[in-house]
Amino acid sequence: MPLRVTFVAAARSSPLLAERFEDDRPLDQAGWDEVQHVAHDLIPLAAAELRYCSPTPRSRATGDALGYAPLVQLALRDCDMGRWRGLTLGEAMAREPEAVDAWLADPRSTPHGGESLMAFVARVGNWLDTRPFEDGGRIVAVAEPSVIRAALVYALKAPPSSYWNIDVRPLSTTTVTGRAGRWNLRFEGAPAQPSRT
Secondary structure, eight states: OOEEEEEEEOOOSSOGGGOOTTOOOOOOHHHHHHHHHHHHHHGGGGGSSEEEEOSSHHHHHHHHHTTOOOEEOGGGSOOOOGGGTTOOHHHHHHHOHHHHHHHHHOTTOOTTSSOOHHHHHHHHHHHHHTSOOOTTOEEEEEEOHHHHHHHHHHHTTOOGGGGGGOOOOTTOEEEEEEETTEEEEEOOOOOOOOOOO
């Protein structure tokens, strides 16, 4: 049986339009409430042999609240956004519209001085490919939605531009099965969540 890696998207700590690049804010009360609302669907994933999380406070808090006791993985950190770290997309656009346009158009570009989209996808893909393999083994990883999008682009061998077309909702699950270099997307749905804008 193939290795099974289930990603759980971290609960959000702000409305979608207020999301910041490399956001390191902790969960707010609404985020905690969302975790409690879906916990009954996600707690069974704690039975996975290996449990990981992104280094962000909200990924760690989400994993801990679900009883995963996850091991922090630096390779699952968000994309390095250089001087745009802490800005919203709108704020970056207001400051450097041409640079943002270049970044959105070219997955190799680094106008912010950080990591390119292609390098980010490769880093997350390398983490996925280097997971210990046991037949039928299960892994759960709580990560930021951007990290999960990067993992899906890598697993599906999709063009980097498809990154912008993947919507990962907070506290949703996404599973890939397989082994290094050969991954399949397994759709299992997502728990019902309250709407938060």
